[in-house]
Amino acid sequence: MSVVAIDQVHKRYGALEVLKGVSLSVESGQVVAIIGRSGSGKSTMLRCINGLEAFQSGTITVAGHDVRQEAARLRALRKDVGIVFQSYNLFPHLTVSQNIKLSPTITQGVKPAEAEAIARRVLAQVGLLEKFDAFPDMLSGGQQQRVAIARSLAMRPKVMLFDEVTSALDPELTGEVLLVMEQLAKEGMTMLLVTHEMSFARRVAHVTVFMHQGKIWETGPSKELFEDPQTPELRAFLSNGVK
Amino acid sequence: MSTFGWPEFLFLLRSAGWSVVLTAIALAFGAVGGGTFAIMRLATNAVLRNVAAVYILTIQSIPVLMILFMSYYGLSIAGVEIPPLLAASVSLSIYVSAYLAEIWRGSIQAVPFQQWEASASLALTRVQQYRYIILPQALRISLPPTVGFLVQLVKNTSIVSVVGFVELSRAGQLVNNATFRPFEVFMTVAAIYFAICFPLSRLSRYLERVLHVGRSH
Numbered sequence: 001m002s003v004v005a006i007d008q009v010h011k012r013y014g015a016l017e018v019l020k021g022v023s024l025s026v027e028s029g030q031v032v033a034i035i036g037r038s039g040s041g042k043s044t045m046l047r048c049i050n051g052l053e054a055f056q057s058g059t060i061t062v063a064g065h066d067v068r069q070e071a072a073r074l075r076a077l078r079k080d081v082g083i084v085f086q087s088y089n090l091f092p093h094l095t096v097s098q099n100i101k102l103s104p105t106i107t108q109g110v111k112p113a114e115a116e117a118i119a120r121r122v123l124a125q126v127g128l129l130e131k132f133d134a135f136p137d138m139l140s141g142g143q144q145q146r147v148a149i150a151r152s153l154a155m156r157p158k159v160m161l162f163d164e165v166t167s168a169l170d171p172e173l174t175g176e177v178l179l180v181m182e183q184l185a186k187e188g189m190t191m192l193l194v195t196h197e198m199s200f201a202r203r204v205a206h207v208t209v210f211m212h213q214g215k216i217w218e219t220g221p222s223k224e225l226f227e228d229p230q231t232p233e234l235r236a237f238l239s240n241g242v243k
Numbered sequence: 244m245s246t247f248g249w250p251e252f253l254f255l256l257r258s259a260g261w262s263v264v265l266t267a268i269a270l271a272f273g274a275v276g277g278g279t280f281a282i283m284r285l286a287t288n289a290v291l292r293n294v295a296a297v298y299i300l301t302i303q304s305i306p307v308l309m310i311l312f313m314s315y316y317g318l319s320i321a322g323v324e325i326p327p328l329l330a331a332s333v334s335l336s337i338y339v340s341a342y343l344a345e346i347w348r349g350s351i352q353a354v355p356f357q358q359w360e361a362s363a364s365l366a367l368t369r370v371q372q373y374r375y376i377i378l379p380q381a382l383r384i385s386l387p388p389t390v391g392f393l394v395q396l397v398k399n400t401s402i403v404s405v406v407g408f409v410e411l412s413r414a415g416q417l418v419n420n421a422t423f424r425p426f427e428v429f430m431t432v433a434a435i436y437f438a439i440c441f442p443l444s445r446l447s448r449y450l451e452r453v454l455h456v457g458r459s460h
């Protein structure tokens with residue numbers, strides 16, 4: 001049974017159609033990498049899954065939630081779907097632990113002592129327990145991104161979305177974030193990631209999706225897709241060496 | 244003709260007290276109004292947004308003097324006698340609310356939109372987003388312009404002298420008329436304004452420091 005089901009989704013910005021009938025199904029525990037050029041619609045598709053972008057037609061179902069632009073429905077959906085952004089987006093006026101505890105405390109009614117324990121657990125998971133009381137601006141980009149992942153995990157999501165989470169990082173900081181993500185994948189988290197890290201997609205993702213001009217152009221088990229691309233567009237994309 | 248002595252100085256000080264009282268009243272009511280209009284201005288509901296926009300634009304486009312005349316003379320012609328202090332307080336509060344609304348709207352909008360997205364993605368309601376994420380950051384951004392405006396306000400309270408309310412500037416004129424010592428009198432008035440406004444500016448610096456205004460991502 002699929003955790004994420006995207007069916008014939010169309011999205012337009014005015015006259016510009018950025019998603020032209022996209023369908024995708026993701027099973028529980030599956031890791032799906034989404035690759036493609038800038039403007040191919042991959043980030044837009046990801047953001048539609050947790051309702052950050054509205055779409056005009058088609059349906060998306062995530063962990064039993066029908067994705068629709070209604071405040072209460074979106075909040076229920078987002079308790080089950082975590083997202084990590086390229087620009088980390090930690091709350092700069094709160095410490096690392098406050099960043100993590102905030103939502104569980106106020107949206108899920110978790111008691112303070114329990115929230116404290118959750119914060120310790122997820123910070124340990126991303127290897128940053130010693131930054132518990134630090135402010136975000138005292139951390140490196142890689143550390144901030146790991147805290148952002150921890151903050152999402154504290155919600156106990158059923159699905160995690162990653163939107164080019166290493167694109168703003170120096171190469172030496174990319175590794176530590178990818179390591180955390182790989183660990184998550186091993187623990188059975190359902191993950192969709194938009195990425196330019198081809199070797200990571202090939203190694204960690206069960207399925208890779210290549211998007212081109214607002215469509216899912218080609219999809220398949222990662223190993224096959226990278227080793228034996230079927231379409232000239234994917235071949236061109238892979239040989240152009242976007243890393 | 245009397246001289247400029249201790250009694251005259253005490254009179255100036257008492258009048259300065261009224262300037263401060265007026266500023267405090269206008270700030271208190273203006274802040275409530277300003278906060279409300281700032282958030283209305285950013286509401287998703289178009290009616291709320293437009294009502295706030297019209298209010299702010301209207302008040303900012305007419306001199307505070309006209310608001311004062313309307314509330315004092317206008318209402319008295321209509322048969323409603325209102326004391327100068329009330330007319331002055333109401334007029335200045337209206338004036339302050341329109342300006343603070345714009346300062347604070349700008350401060351709220353200066354918080355990066357990614358903060359809205361990140362907090363929405365963590366299932367916060369709009370009220371929770373404002374309460375925990377947006378307003379704490381907007382408050383820091385708004386401090387320097389708000390205190391700057393407050394300093395202006397202290398000095399602008401002098402406008403209420405036209406409805407017969409004696410605050411510091413008006414008191415200075417009265418004392419000068421009686422003593423004809425303009426240099427001493429107005430130097431003293433200026434010094435009192437300075438003694439009120441300078442600490443305010445320093446307070447702003449202090450608050451910026453303790454609230455980490457510079458803290459960013």
